[in-house]
Amino acid sequence: MNTPPAGAILPFIVCAVCGAGLATLELIRTFGKWIGRYWLNRYAFALIALNVAASLAVFAFLRYGLEVESTLIVAVVTGLTFPAILRTRFTFYRPVGKAESGLNVEEL
Numbered sequence: 001m002n003t004p005p006a007g008a009i010l011p012f013i014v015c016a017v018c019g020a021g022l023a024t025l026e027l028i029r030t031f032g033k034w035i036g037r038y039w040l041n042r043y044a045f046a047l048i049a050l051n052v053a054a055s056l057a058v059f060a061f062l063r064y065g066l067e068v069e070s071t072l073i074v075a076v077v078t079g080l081t082f083p084a085i086l087r088t089r090f091t092f093y094r095p096v097g098k099a100e101s102g103l104n105v106e107e108l
Contacts, residue, residue: 008070011074012060015055015079019082020048022051023051055078055079059078062078
């Protein structure tokens with residue numbers, strides 16, 4: 001079997017860790033000092049798993065769908081900001097110098 005090189009897997013691992021960290025921060029912000037009793041709850045793990053899956057899906061879309069270069073900084077930014085990225089049109093990852101694809105105001 002062909003296994004992918006570590007350089008191809010590492011950005012996905014970094015993105016997953018950042019997504020899990022974001023979910024953890026959301027849980028701590030929500031429950032405050034009482035977070036200890038909620039860690040063993042299956043819904044807390046489900047929320048963390050959902051965040052990890054969503055961050056990996058967004059990173060995979062950026063990597064393979066939009067052909068963004070797979071670097072560690074892109075993985076960290078995607079893992080920490082994927083909820084905001086999902087609400088945009090992915091314009092942050094457009095290459096510099098590429099023509100605007102939206103509607104031009106002068107066309108109206």
